[in-house]
Amino acid sequence: MDKQIIDSLKSRYAVKKFDPTKKLTEKQLENVLEATRLTATSYGLQLMKVVLVNDKDTREKLVDCSFGQRQVADASHLLVLCRERDFDLDHIEDYVQNIADTRKVEADSLSGFKNGMAKLLTKRKEDQVSWMDKQVYIALGNLITTCAIMGIGACPMEGFIPDEYDEILDLKSQNLASVLVLPIGFPAEDDPGAKRAKVRRPIEKFVIEK
Numbered sequence: 346m347d348k349q350i351i352d353s354l355k356s357r358y359a360v361k362k363f364d365p366t367k368k369l370t371e372k373q374l375e376n377v378l379e380a381t382r383l384t385a386t387s388y389g390l391q392l393m394k395v396v397l398v399n400d401k402d403t404r405e406k407l408v409d410c411s412f413g414q415r416q417v418a419d420a421s422h423l424l425v426l427c428r429e430r431d432f433d434l435d436h437i438e439d440y441v442q443n444i445a446d447t448r449k450v451e452a453d454s455l456s457g458f459k460n461g462m463a464k465l466l467t468k469r470k471e472d473q474v475s476w477m478d479k480q481v482y483i484a485l486g487n488l489i490t491t492c493a494i495m496g497i498g499a500c501p502m503e504g505f506i507p508d509e510y511d512e513i514l515d516l517k518s519q520n521l522a523s524v525l526v527l528p529i530g531f532p533a534e535d536d537p538g539a540k541r542a543k544v545r546r547p548i549e550k551f552v553i554e555k
């Protein structure tokens with residue numbers, strides 16, 4: 346298993362050209378989305394959502410606000426990882442209620458935890474946003490690894506214009522803001538990314554022992 350994970354991580358790479366004819370099965374897609382849902386988040390608050398863009402025309406429009414990166418339209422599926430625009434006590438109370446229902450405990454018994462989370466609301470808006478963004482990056486990492494192990498190609502992308510994505514996907518109305526884009530699918534035979542040797546710092550320059 347250890348070798349399998351390392352081999353998968355060595356063979357994965359950021360796909361530059363997807364084969365538009367190769368599609369994930371429904372089960373593969375379901376597993377990828379489930380792996381994202383299972384991502385750890387700070388406090389477990391999950392102030393994020395995944396938008397799955399299925400409409401072909403919309404995906405073509407998104408290429409224009411992704412600096413022409415065709416992966417957005419050509420991959421089997423397109424995931425847009427979003428955070429909440431803002432959050433309030435309702436988000437926290439919903440989460441506390443979810444814990445109470447799932448674990449069959451009284452919501453009142455969680456008041457200490459709830460009050461701890463409520464302190465997040467006193468942070469500056471930009472700090473809240475930066476904290477939520479970080480959670481989305483954790484989900485991205487989880488997604489890339491999941492895809493690698495499942496033999497699915499992916500290209501993590503920051504190269505897009507979030508405001509334009511938010512407009513095209515009408516994200517504001519759902520209190521969402523796009524943070525990252527992840528086209529997933531299978532690489533084209535002539536994908537230039539496939540031929541490039543993986544470049545990483547050598548382990549001795551990466552791990553510092555004290």
Ligand SMILES: Cc1cc2nc3c(=O)[nH]c(=O)nc-3n(C[C@H](O)[C@H](O)[C@H](O)COP(=O)(O)O)c2cc1C
Pocket residue numbers: 357358359360361414500501502503504505543544
């Ligand atoms: C957060 C993040 C954003 C990235 N944005 C883009 C992007 O917009 N377009 C792209 O082609 N690759 C993008 N990449 C891919 C990186 O360039 C790539 O992961 C890196 O060069 C390492 O290569 P490898 O993933 O193929 O091993 C991004 C990667 C990460 C983690």
